[in-house]
Amino acid sequence: xxxxxxxxxxxxxxxxxxxxxxxxxxxxxxxxxxxxxxxxxxxxxxxxxxxxxxxxxxxxxxxxxxxxxxxxxxxxxxxxxxxxxxxxxxxxxxxxxxxxxxxxxxxxxxxxxxxxxxxxxxxxxxxxxxxxxxxxxxxxxxxxxxxxxxxxxxxxxxxxxxxxxxxxxxxxxxxxxxxxxxxxxxxxxxxxxxxxxxxxxxxxxxxxxxxxxxxxxxxxxxxxxxxxxxxxxxxxxxxxxxxxxxxxxxxxxxxxxxxxxxxxxxxxxxxxxxxxxxxxxxxxxxxxxxxxxxxxxxxxxxxxxxxxxxxxxxxxxxxxxxxxxxxxxxxxxxxxxxxxxxxxxxxxxxxxxxxxxxxxxxxxxxxxxxxxxxxxxxxxxxxxxxxxxxxxxxxxxxxxxxxxxxxxxxxxxxxxxxxxxxxxxxxxxxxx
Amino acid sequence: xxxxxxxxxxxxxxxxxxxxxxxxxxxxxxxxxxxxxxxxxxxxxxxxxxxxxxxxxxxxxxxxxxxxxxxxxxxxxxxxxxxxxxxxxxxxxxxxxxxxxxxxxxxxxxxxxxxxxxxxxxxxxxxxxxxxxxxxxxxxxxxxxxxxxxxxxxxxxxxxxxxxxxxxxxxxxxxxxxxxxxxxxxxxxxxxxxxxxxxxxxxxxxxxxxxxxxxxxxxxxxxxxxxxxxxxxxxxxxxxxxxxxxxxxxxxxxxxxxxxxxxxxxxxxxxxxxxxxxxxxxxxxxxxxxxxxxxxxxxxxxxxxxxxxxxxxxxxxxxxx
Numbered sequence: 001x002x003x004x005x006x007x008x009x010x011x012x013x014x015x016x017x018x019x020x021x022x023x024x025x026x027x028x029x030x031x032x033x034x035x036x037x038x039x040x041x042x043x044x045x046x047x048x049x050x051x052x053x054x055x056x057x058x059x060x061x062x063x064x065x066x067x068x069x070x071x072x073x074x075x076x077x078x079x080x081x082x083x084x085x086x087x088x089x090x091x092x093x094x095x096x097x098x099x100x101x102x103x104x105x106x107x108x109x110x111x112x113x114x115x116x117x118x119x120x121x122x123x124x125x126x127x128x129x130x131x132x133x134x135x136x137x138x139x140x141x142x143x144x145x146x147x148x149x150x151x152x153x154x155x156x157x158x159x160x161x162x163x164x165x166x167x168x169x170x171x172x173x174x175x176x177x178x179x180x181x182x183x184x185x186x187x188x189x190x191x192x193x194x195x196x197x198x199x200x201x202x203x204x205x206x207x208x209x210x211x212x213x214x215x216x217x218x219x220x221x222x223x224x225x226x227x228x229x230x231x232x233x234x235x236x237x238x239x240x241x242x243x244x245x246x247x248x249x250x251x252x253x254x255x256x257x258x259x260x261x262x263x264x265x266x267x268x269x270x271x272x273x274x275x276x277x278x279x280x281x282x283x284x285x286x287x288x289x290x291x292x293x294x295x296x297x298x299x300x301x302x303x304x305x306x307x308x309x310x311x312x313x314x315x316x317x318x319x320x321x322x323x324x325x326x327x328x329x330x331x332x333x334x335x336x337x338x339x340x341x342x343x344x345x346x347x348x349x350x351x352x353x354x355x356x357x358x359x360x361x362x363x364x365x366x367x368x369x370x371x372x373x374x375x376x377x378x379x380x381x382x383x384x385x386x387x388x389x390x391x392x393x394x395x396x397x398x399x400x401x402x403x404x405x406x407x408x409x410x411x412x413x414x415x416x417x418x419x420x421x422x423x424x425x426x427x428x429x430x431x432x
Numbered sequence: 433x434x435x436x437x438x439x440x441x442x443x444x445x446x447x448x449x450x451x452x453x454x455x456x457x458x459x460x461x462x463x464x465x466x467x468x469x470x471x472x473x474x475x476x477x478x479x480x481x482x483x484x485x486x487x488x489x490x491x492x493x494x495x496x497x498x499x500x501x502x503x504x505x506x507x508x509x510x511x512x513x514x515x516x517x518x519x520x521x522x523x524x525x526x527x528x529x530x531x532x533x534x535x536x537x538x539x540x541x542x543x544x545x546x547x548x549x550x551x552x553x554x555x556x557x558x559x560x561x562x563x564x565x566x567x568x569x570x571x572x573x574x575x576x577x578x579x580x581x582x583x584x585x586x587x588x589x590x591x592x593x594x595x596x597x598x599x600x601x602x603x604x605x606x607x608x609x610x611x612x613x614x615x616x617x618x619x620x621x622x623x624x625x626x627x628x629x630x631x632x633x634x635x636x637x638x639x640x641x642x643x644x645x646x647x648x649x650x651x652x653x654x655x656x657x658x659x660x661x662x663x664x665x666x667x668x669x670x671x672x673x674x675x676x677x678x679x680x681x682x683x684x685x686x687x688x689x690x691x692x693x694x695x696x697x698x699x700x701x702x703x704x705x706x707x708x709x710x711x712x713x714x715x716x717x718x719x720x721x722x723x724x725x726x727x728x729x730x731x732x733x734x735x736x737x738x739x740x741x742x743x744x745x746x747x748x749x750x751x752x753x
Contacts (some may be wrong), residue, residue, distance in 0.1 A: 204633035205450075207550040207571030207610055212634070277551030321529055323549035325570075 003423040005029040007045045011054035011384070013038070015061065015374035016357035026059055028380040031422040036374050054384050057417060060356055061372050062094025062125075062381035064363040066155065066184070066261060067237055068312035068334060070096070070127065071401070072118055073111070074103025079314040079401050081115070084334070085123035087312070087400035089427035091334040092416040094381035095126040095364070095371050096312075101159030107132040107143045112151040124426040125419075126371070126381070130155045133172050133183065139163050142172055146179050154367050157184035157237070160284045160313075160329070162219055164190050169223070173232035182366065184235045187219035187244070188285055196325045198271040198286040206277060208324060211286050213241040220244050224251045227258055235366060236260040238311055240285040242295030249304040259366050261307035261358075262296045264340035265331050265406070269293070273406050279320045279327035280406040283311070300358060301350035307366065308358040310337040314402030332402045336393055338385065340407070342414035352387070382420040389415040391430075441740035445557050445564040448573040449614040457582070457619060460736050464583050467732035471507070480743045481510035484541040489531075490567070491517045491547040496702060496727065497567050497576075501544045504734035508743070510541070528552060532559040542742040545569075550607075563741035565734075571605050577701055578611035580733040582619065584726050585656055588697055593620030598650050598692075599641075600626040601660030601682060601709050604633050604671075608701045609660060613639050626650030627682065630671045647682055651692045658699045659684050662709045675708050685711040689720075697722050 009025040013036060024038040027049070045051050065088065071079030079087075081098070088096045098115055100106030106115060112129045119127035131153035135141040145156055156176060162185060163169040169185075176183050192215035197203055199210025220236060224247060227234045239245055239260050248260045265283060270290050273281035281287060299305040313330025320327050341359060345352045364372025371381050393410050395403035419427035441456060449457075470476060486505040490498050498514065505512040526534075528547075535543065542563045545553045550570030557564040568574040586592055597616050603609045603625050616623050617640045624642040625632060637643050644650030651657060662678060672678045684698065698714060698721045706712040715721055 199634050201635040201638040204635050204639060205610070207569075207573070207607060210634070277554060318527070321527070321555075323528065323547070323552035323555060323570075325549055325551075 003031065004050045005034070005048070006050045006052055006423065007041055008052045008054055008059055008382070008384070009041055009045065010056055011059035012056065013374060014058050014353065014356055016353045017361035017373040017375065019353065020374065021353060026374065026382070028420070028423045031380055033374060033376055033378050033380050035376060057384050057386045059382060059384050061360040061374055062383050062419065062421065063092045063338060063359045064095045064367070064369065064372050065093045065310045065312070065334065065337070066097050066235070066307055066363045066367065067099060067309035068096045069101060069314065069330070070098040071314065072102065073114060077401075078316050080122070081118045081127055082122035083399065083401045084312070084314070085125045085127055087332070087334040087398060088125045089419045089421070090399045090416065091310070091336070092338045092383040092385060092419055093125060093310070093334060094383070094419060094421045095128065095369065096334075097128050097130050097155055097367070099159050100130050100132045100157065101137070101161070105132050105137050106130065107135050109144065109147055109151045112148055112153050116152050125421050128152070128154045128367075130157050130184070132156070133158050133163060134168065137161055139165055140168060142168070142175060145176055145181055149179055149181055155182045155184050155235070158186070160186055162186060162188050162190055166222055166226070170226050170230065173226050173230040173234070177230050177232040180233060182233045182235055184237050185223055186237045186285070187216055187223055189215045189219040192218065193285070195286070196282060197274050198288050200271055200289060202271040202274050206274070206324070213243060213288065213292070216241045216285060217243045217247060220247050224256065224258065227251070227256050231257065233257045237309060238263050238266065238285055239296065239299070239305065240266050240288050240292060242292045245295050245299035245304055249299065252304065259306040260304070261309040262300060262305050263309060263311040264333060264337045265311070267293065267296050267300065267308070267344060268340050269406065277324040278406065279322065279324055280331065280404050282324065282327055282329045283313070283331055284329045297344060297349045300344065301354060306358065306362045308337065308341050309363070310334050312400075314400050315404045316402055320404055330404060331406060332395070332398060332400045332404045334400060335398050336405060336407050336412070338416060339391070339412035339414045342387065343412060346413050380420060380423040383416055384418040385414060385416045387414050389413065391415050436740060436744050440744070446575050446737055446741060447554050447557060447564065447566045449575050449578050449611050449618065452618065454618055457579070457615060460579055460733070460740065461583050461586060463736040463739060464579070464729070464732040467735040468729065471728070471732055476507050477509065478507060479509040480739055481505065481508035484510045484742050485539065486510040486512045486542045486544065486738065486742070487535055487540045488512060488514045488544045489535065489546070490515070491545070491552070492568070494546055494567070496730070497546065500727070500730045501567060501734050504731050504738055507731075508735055508738055510738065510742070528556055529559055532556040536560040536562070542738060565737055565741065568607055570607065572607050572610060574607040574611045576730070576734055576737055577608050578615040579737070580726055580729040581612055581658065581699060581701070582615055583729045583733055584699065584722050585697065588722060589655060592616065595621045595656060596624065596654040597621050597656040597658060598624045598626050598654040599658045599660065600647065600650065600684065602631045602662050602666065603627050603636065603660070604631045605663070606660050612658065613641055617641075624650050624654065628672065647688045648691050651688060654692045654696055656697050656699060657684060657689065657692055659710050661701070661703065661705060664705070664708070679708055683707070683709055683711060684714055686714060689714060696720065699723060699726060702727070
């Protein structure tokens, strides 16, 4: 580590893990946070320490994404770990969990090692592998979850699919609980979720097959029953319905070891974004109604929803410029996640620290990482951002290889100015 | 018939009924009316589209709609070329966008397109310079069918506003139903949909229709009974249990028809499944059924649509919006 010691001064320190929100300074040394607080460097920064003036902007832990598709192996034309990590850095993410829905699926130790090697060689942020629950996402044979975890898989998931067979899921959960592994599931009952957008008015008008809200609640209800049975640590990804939020709230009240996430797009858009067959607004699970969106926001504010995960899903033009039913689902989301999430604070729906917790300390804690905090001796994974800077989302300027964003030409508030990973500056945003 | 001024029909394409004004629809129906008379003459040929090229591009098989568009184009003097998905580049993996750009390079004046995917015709229309007529896209829209149905009704009833129209059957999968709901509500008719819940899109009431699950209630005092085809594949996937049961509860026969107005008209977009959604005697009832008249109106309506989109005085018939 050849980075000099650096003092970040004139900052608004934001640490959701400790509830800290104060003007102050932070010292990085040896790739870790050496000190931090309102009185640090009150008498000036000593000789030999490089000074970064934050200009009164926010200094927070780097963001942690539990859910991003990074293209490798198999979809390098849509994203690579290098380009995906560039997009992450530009979006303020210092740690990203790479989904296993690659080709081939990350379901064996050598593939976990491949992702880690590619990350080590080409990524500018921390990229951590997720591994599949079942071999080849086949839904029948369990992966070597214990060995995969030893090899470095931090979470187990079927990507955007669900494990349809309840007996298989029960055994996966029971087995995962042996090693206290975290099982992630995107709960959509596949026999009901065979539509291409939300079942409702927009689907009725466009003549497209819809996926009903009950596809989520039926699968989530099953999973929560299995959690109760097995004691498995369970994380429901990308909740999309009001009824789904209510199920998690009730499960938490019963003390089940569950957590859940929502995506920035489900928190900001509804089925209306599909408009006239706009394939950039096609996602899994589908964008729902305004009542669902408001329930997600309420769940985020009251702590039912623990995490905001980008669900970054880069798709190229060939996959999107198709009739709606044939187009691939997905949104290139790493570079817009923070600003969209901050919108929930700017509109008064919740507090700034709550928004940041869902993007930093909460996912880090769930994944068992020491990141996501400004605590002393934590890794110096940091962001400096201007909370009140307005900017126009222009996908052509994305660092991601893919430009599939339904937020094109939207003005958002809150811009990353600097991203720091283990003390290294990996991204510098536009000057003021 | 003369060339029209460009502003006569202020739309570049005809992709859906949504977006048309009552005046647009009335203008199309009036123009169609004049073609009905002409089509009954010995000499049916016009030259309003002379020199224009019309491609009929059918990604889904069709007999009556394609033939109807072809006759319509020929009677207006256009050069009509038929292309179907069989044997075309589409089967060889060419994307819809590439097909559109290839055809566009051949300088057509109007493309008539049918596609099995909802939204596909609008997608194609974004990539071409000429006018596009949607001849049916998936379960989404079939605007010329709605127009020919409206023309048929207007000729028989003298109006559309205030009429009660019951659309019965597989609404869920029907582009005909969606376009008719749009057109009839724009023109002030009252639309009911009649079907079991399995054949209705959820939230269909948000389209401004009354929803009925019982034929007797749905047909009560209505002016028009519009039957839809039930694909026999619907027995798979648990939409309805059997043809026998469907016909018993939702097939149109004289008993169910008795609650409609005495002069209620019976319509069907074809092709009919006799004994599935409609009794054969009802379908052939010369006093009530206008099913064959619908086919005749189809040619006139398509002539009107081709005329307004490809037969204007615009230097570039296709000019930008």
